[in-house]
Amino acid sequence: MNKSNESVSKSEVLKPDLCVIGAGAAGMSAASIAVSLGSSVVLIEKAKLGGECLNVGCVPSKALIAAANRAHALRHAKSFGVGSGEEPEIDFARVRAHVRDVIASIAPMDSLDRYRAMGVRVITDEARFTDAATVVAGGQTIKARRFVLATGSRPMIPDIPGLEGVSYLTNETLFNLAEKPEHLVVIGGGATGIEIAQAYRRLGVRVTVLEAGERILAQEDPEMAAVVERALRGEGVDFRIGTAIARIERRAGGQVAVILEGEGNETLEGSHLFVAAGRHPAIEGLGLDSARIDADASGIKVNQGLKTTNAKVYAIGDCASGAGGRFTHVANHHAGLVIRNALFQLPARLGSTPIPRVTYSDPELAAIGLTEEEARAKHSALRILRWSFADNDRARAERSTTGHVKAIVTSHGKVLGCTIVGARAGELIMPWNLAMAKELKISDLAGLVYPYPTLSEATKSAAVEFLKPTAQNPWVRRLVGFVSRLG
Incomplete structure (x- = not known):
């Protein structure tokens, strides 16, 4: 059962099922999942709820990029028969206001009031381990059944003279x-x-x-x-x-x-x-030594189950060392895995789950799995499949023909990786993600029916490239010729 959010004496020791330190993407996901399953949860955050992604990372950067893309579109609209192509007026104060409006529109989902309404006890202060099973924060002592460290990362400042x-x-x-x-x-x-x-x-x-x-x-x-x-x-x-x-x-x-x-x-x-x-992990001041938790410059050391060297403590998201990359979607994935193991003792391991990554430039670059260089180091026989957006009808209609799909597959059709550079590549990478996660063959992607005209047809076209050598096989061509003569 959830604990009440009624105030408690600061002298009382809190004993929740789960104590989460850090209210960024990873920590908030872990807290919300746990409390929705009926567990008592304490969430501790010394700064703003929502963490780096909401306040100074993913959300504001994508809002800024959206404003920049509108300016770029105005400059090039003349080629569509729209506008004059003159340099647009840029009001940086209004651009900043747009960015802040976007943050404000999302912030209620990550607000203190919302999480307290869920049944999470939120403490806004620094957290520090005093021993292997105890954390202090905001004048409170917390002895949780399990702890989750989700303290994120901060910008790395290079050692440059001056x-x-x-x-x-x-x-x-x-x-x-x-x-x-x-x-x-x-x-x-x-x-x-x-x-x-x-x-x-x-x-x-x-x-x-x-x-x-x-x-x-x-x-x-x-x-x-x-x-x-x-x-x-x-x-x-x-x-x-x-x-x-x-x-x-x-x-x-x-x-x-x-x-x-x-x-x-x-x-x-x-x-x-x-x-x-x-970026580097934000793990200073946590009292990790007191908790017998090993860490180094790369972050808190975890095993495949995201458990630290202290069996009661897990680390997820950016603060965890070598756990899949510093991405918000990775942090959310970690949260689900940890809740399975920490609260229900169900098996949960990072394993080989494919993790997509996207650079939100124009054209976008999205990738999953191995690059060509990585694949060649591990496999002797490969097929490299490409399809240009210049050969895609929707891309031509939108004048977005820069880039192509590049897939890396084995000679038997197993997908090892894919990189897409082009318009909306971050969306287009998902069929390749599914193929790798569910061990589908390249022929499965080739056999799907794709709506016309869409950019997604570039995936089908690249996949069909794998089948072309079979169609050129002399025996196959003879068989087709024989069947055709039968009427």
Whole structure:
């Protein structure tokens, strides 16, 4: 039974079925699932409910991207016979208001009042383990049957000489800008850096992306990442790839100077600096040593059941080390697994569940499973299936023909991975996700009936490519010829 939300004396020791520390995507999912199943739950959060995703991550970034895409569409509407193609007026204060409105529209679902109404006891304060079975927060002592750590992550700040002496932005401050930057310098060519770079360029800002590695989107298939890079270059985003930063200096008028390593030590001056160099787990101050929980720079160590080195404690989402990637959908997946095991002792393991990932650029890049390089390292016989959006009727109608589907399959038709770069790739990746999760063959995807005209037909077309060699087999062609002669 759920515990009442009536106030209790601070001297009383709370003994819920579950204590969740962190009210971001992972923690709120775990708390809501547990309480809906009749368990008593304490949820502890020291900042805003909703965590990074709602307040300074996924939601505001996608709202910003949506505004930028509208501006881009206005510039190119003339090709459809609409408008004049003139440069649209950008009001950054109103763009910021749009972003905040989107956050506000979603926030009630993650509000303190809603969770208290569910029956969750919410404590707004820092949490700390005092021993292996006890947490203190907000003057309360909690001895739960099980604990779940869901404290998320925060921006990683690279060790660049001079960075600490200048004003810079991270995802925690970027969405507060109400004035248009003159020149935004982005440090990091990962998904976040690429998304923000394109969004601000479409909003009329000069943008330079600095990436010390050999290419942007280093975790993705290089062939597909190159399509995204070409698209952004075509829109005017400047890239400096394979170039390290020697130091950063403050200049007059609030300008920031980035001095690049190499011959001549080129200097870039920007009005704003955005650091998108990755994230690290937010696990400081939790008293993990007191709880006998092992952790390192990558996060809290967990097994395949997401259990820490303390059998009463689980870690999920961004704070867990090596548990499937720092994505909101992964955090929600973790929450469901943990509740099964923590409350009901049912088997629950990460296993080989395929995890999709999406870079919300234009064109989008969505991927699941192995890249071509990864697959070739593990399998001797592969088929690479491609289908271009330039050969898709709906893409032509919408003038969104950039990109293609690239699927990696075995010679027997098992799907090992797929990357899609193109319009709405994040939606189009799902049939490939289902195929991998349910061990369907490529022929199963080829055999489905797809509505015409839709972008989803690109999946069918790529899948049909697998069957073409069979159709070219001389014996098959002879059989067809023989049958045709029979009338």
